Amino acid sequence: MDNSGKLAAERVWQRQRLWSLAADRAKRGVGRTRTVGLSLGIAAALLATAAAQTAPWSSVAGRVLAFLSAVAAGLAPLAAIRSGPSALRDWTRLRSVSEALKGEVYVFLTGAGPYRDDGEAATLLDRADRIDAEAADLAHRYTSDQPPPAVRPLPEVSDVDSYAEVRVSGQIRDYYRPRAELMTRRIALIRRAELGLSALAVVLGAVAGAFGVQSASVWVAAVTTVAAAVTAHAAAARYAYQQLEFSRTAAELDSLLARRAVACAPTSEADDQFVEQCEQVISVQNEAWMAKWTATAA
Numbered sequence: 001m002d003n004s005g006k007l008a009a010e011r012v013w014q015r016q017r018l019w020s021l022a023a024d025r026a027k028r029g030v031g032r033t034r035t036v037g038l039s040l041g042i043a044a045a046l047l048a049t050a051a052a053q054t055a056p057w058s059s060v061a062g063r064v065l066a067f068l069s070a071v072a073a074g075l076a077p078l079a080a081i082r083s084g085p086s087a088l089r090d091w092t093r094l095r096s097v098s099e100a101l102k103g104e105v106y107v108f109l110t111g112a113g114p115y116r117d118d119g120e121a122a123t124l125l126d127r128a129d130r131i132d133a134e135a136a137d138l139a140h141r142y143t144s145d146q147p148p149p150a151v152r153p154l155p156e157v158s159d160v161d162s163y164a165e166v167r168v169s170g171q172i173r174d175y176y177r178p179r180a181e182l183m184t185r186r187i188a189l190i191r192r193a194e195l196g197l198s199a200l201a202v203v204l205g206a207v208a209g210a211f212g213v214q215s216a217s218v219w220v221a222a223v224t225t226v227a228a229a230v231t232a233h234a235a236a237a238r239y240a241y242q243q244l245e246f247s248r249t250a251a252e253l254d255s256l257l258a259r260r261a262v263a264c265a266p267t268s269e270a271d272d273q274f275v276e277q278c279e280q281v282i283s284v285q286n287e288a289w290m291a292k293w294t295a296t297a298a
Helices: 003-054 059-081 085-110 120-133 136-142 160-211 214-237 239-262 268-297
Strands: none
Touching (some): 003 214, 085 136, 120 136, 160 268
């Protein structure tokens, strides 16, 4: 790669970093508002029940708790707005641009496909500009008043072998499999929470029925509401879907690596096909993920 190619790759690589950081900020914003909305919904249910239980022996305390419950219930929809369709669309589009630019840089450094001919640097810049243009309305999200990120060195990729190790094996090892494991842990945590809350509701109902403890029956509805809120939160986060997609993509990339390992003296055409297939698998995962989220947002 000549100096002009290196400069072009560094320029696009730095631009990709800006889009990636913008996507990270958008994702954190969505996650924070969802957590706040979940917390407010739970608080509203618990405070309303506590108010009903407290009012008979302290009207002041009962009114205070009822007031706090009403405030929490009123703020919950406002928090949901911040993680609504518009926020989800912006986040997924920011991430899509970031991943598309990343893929272009890796293929360019590999020297495969469209970058085997002369004028590779110009081709890279043209393709990167077209990717940027598709999300021009979001450009302000990565050119905001955030401090400039530290300059990252280009990936240590110079041929198809290093591409297979750095891009493909690295993506499997450092991203897809860890993310699949994280989603598995979150699914298990949600299921334990749902089971625990369901068991608590059963116990409270049994206490109310067997011993005539009226206050216990009141808390059954609150606990059921909390369980429903936790379930809705998990559904919105799509932990199960993400776990499946991360695992599937890792398996497909692993299969492509295995087929390349047993191939005899791969040709330039075979190398181009390998790189194209790997990028296609990664792109399909990104597009499916984006489509799922935007369908949820619609």
